[in-house]
Amino acid sequence: MASFYGIGVGPGDSELLTVKAINTIKNLDVLYVPQAHKGSKSVAERIAAPYLPATLAIKKRHFPMVKDWDTKMESWRKIADEIKNDVQQGKNVGFLTLGDPSVYSTFSYLADILIPVIDVQTIAGISSFSQIAASLSIPLMLDEESLEVVPATADKEKLAKVIDLNDNVVIMKIATNFKKVYQILKERKLLDKTVIVENASMANQRVQRLTEYSADDQLPYFSTALLKKKEA
Numbered sequence: 001m002a003s004f005y006g007i008g009v010g011p012g013d014s015e016l017l018t019v020k021a022i023n024t025i026k027n028l029d030v031l032y033v034p035q036a037h038k039g040s041k042s043v044a045e046r047i048a049a050p051y052l053p054a055t056l057a058i059k060k061r062h063f064p065m066v067k068d069w070d071t072k073m074e075s076w077r078k079i080a081d082e083i084k085n086d087v088q089q090g091k092n093v094g095f096l097t098l099g100d101p102s103v104y105s106t107f108s109y110l111a112d113i114l115i116p117v118i119d120v121q122t123i124a125g126i127s128s129f130s131q132i133a134a135s136l137s138i139p140l141m142l143d144e145e146s147l148e149v150v151p152a153t154a155d156k157e158k159l160a161k162v163i164d165l166n167d168n169v170v171i172m173k174i175a176t177n178f179k180k181v182y183q184i185l186k187e188r189k190l191l192d193k194t195v196i197v198e199n200a201s202m203a204n205q206r207v208q209r210l211t212e213y214s215a216d217d218q219l220p221y222f223s224t225a226l227l228k229k230k231e232a
Contacts, residue, residue: 002029004083004093004118006107008100008125009047012202012222016131021123022051029091032083034106035060043222044096063106076106080113087118100125104151104172128224129170132197136207138228141168145230152177152225160184163227171225175218181225182215194227 005024010016025031025048036042041049045058052058061079064071086093097105101122111120129149133140141147145167150159152174163169163184174181174196185191194210198220210225 001119002087002090002092003121004087004095004111004114005121005123006095006097006101006105006111007048007123008105009044009096009098010126011099011128011131011200012043012047012205013131014047014050016126016201017048017051018123018125021125024121024123025051025094026053027092028053028056028094030057030059030086030093032059032061032079032093032095035062042096044098047098048096072109076109077113080110083110084114084118097125098128100127103127103149128172128197128200128222129226131201132195132224132226135197135201135205136195136226140170140226152181156180156184163188163190167229169225169227171227174225175221175223178213178217178219178223179215182210182213185210185227186215190227190229193229194225196223196225198223200224 005028007021007024009021031052033045034042059082062075064075066072083093095107095110097107099105101107101124111122114120129140147168147170148162148166149170149172150162151172152159153176159181171181185194191210196208196210196213196219198206199222
């Protein structure tokens with residue numbers, strides 16, 4: 001039976017794909033990837049490039065990065081219809097997603113549309129924050145410690161509450177609202193407890209304490225903050 005696969009390709013290093021992800025990619029007939037700017041390959045496609053079969057049909061589609069929900073849903077439904085038709089023709093279809101498909105991934109919206117009509121499979125990937133903890137050789141949590149993952153796009157009150165209530169906090173999408181996050185952490189004297197990792201596992205990865213930044217700095221899109229209130 002043909003299926004639709006959401007495949008996590010990890011945070012950036014091609015060697016961080018799982019064996020299952022690689023084997024799944026090798027058995028695909030069609031692969032859907034985001035249309036990158038100026039016709040270049042998307043980050044996820046570049047990561048998976050060493051494992052893409054020469055015979056694989058790659059379909060680049062535009063996924064709008066806008067706040068308007070109706071605009072995004074219209075695009076997702078059109079792409080989902082294409083995917084459904086491919087699968088119903090007996091083709092194994094894949095969709096590449098950075099990190100893990102279950103963490104802030106467009107795949108989840110496509111899967112929600114398609115699960116009632118075709119077989120959908122999710123292939124887990126290494127999340128950016130798991131790789132960040134590994135690269136720094138520090139635990140995300142120990143014993144009774146808590147961990148919460150939150151996007152910097154959350155409102156200030158929610159971000160402050162998450163930071164106040166947890167021992168460890170991963171703040172994703174931090175480049176979108178860096179100044180807001182910086183100010184919240186500064187007010188709580190937690191700048192020195194927070195590490196920023198830019199472009200995790202990529203060739204241009206950079207790791208710095210938040211104390212090395214100013215509130216007005218511009219961070220790369222792929223930047224994540226890890227707050228640990230207790231020293232490991």
